[in-house]
Amino acid sequence: xxxxxxxxxxxxxxxxxxxxxxxxxxxxxxxxxxxxxxxxxxxxxxxxxxxxxxxxxxxxxxxxxxxxxxxxxxxxxxxxxxxxxxxxxxxxxxxxxxxxxxxxxxxxxxxxxxxxxxxxxxxxxxxxxxxxxxxxxxxxxxxxxxxxxxxxxxxxxxxxxxxxxxxxxxxxxxx
Numbered sequence: 744x745x746x747x748x749x750x751x752x753x754x755x756x757x758x759x760x761x762x763x764x765x766x767x768x769x770x771x772x773x774x775x776x777x778x779x780x781x782x783x784x785x786x787x788x789x790x791x792x793x794x795x796x797x798x799x800x801x802x803x804x805x806x807x808x809x810x811x812x813x814x815x816x817x818x819x820x821x822x823x824x825x826x827x828x829x830x831x832x833x834x835x836x837x838x839x840x841x842x843x844x845x846x847x848x849x850x851x852x853x854x855x856x857x858x859x860x861x862x863x864x865x866x867x868x869x870x871x872x873x874x875x876x877x878x879x880x881x882x883x884x885x886x887x888x889x890x891x892x893x894x895x896x897x898x899x900x901x902x903x904x905x906x907x908x909x910x911x912x913x914x915x916x917x918x
């Protein structure tokens with residue numbers, strides 16, 4: 744059973760086939776993908792493949808991705824979850840994106856806080872990491888504000904639009 748998380752303003756829920764349009768709305772926007780390490784989507788069919796990928800990594804216990812929905816509204820405004828989930832080693836990496844129409848409203852902070860709590864309390868993680876493009880000022884500020892520690896730089900770690908980018912690596916420990 745896929746876990747649903749609730750915050751004051753948000754519902755973090757399973758991503759379903761009918762969310763392909765919401766996924767497309769995010770990942771077809773170059774403002775979203777410019778710091779994502781993924782090509783900008785060109786079709787809803789590509790978004791449907793992402794929906795299936797999120798479902799597959801959950802079934803295989805390699806990750807978990809929630810759709811971010813504003814309470815009282817239908818449809819998702821972004822996604823959040825854990826990649827590179829290694830239960831044996833009690834660690835995962837967090838990732839997220841929200842459509843620019845919803846930036847600067849505290850939604851990402853609210854969602855990240857909820858997912859961190861779930862990761863530490865329910866998944867029994869001891870370490871949650873994050874890898875962020877150095878140029879992604881908003882995400883770097885958010886992680887620092889929430890208590891992540893910057894551990895270093897991964898040089899030429901992610902490719903975007905055919906160009907290698909350095910990234911910061913962050914972590915938060917349960918202790």
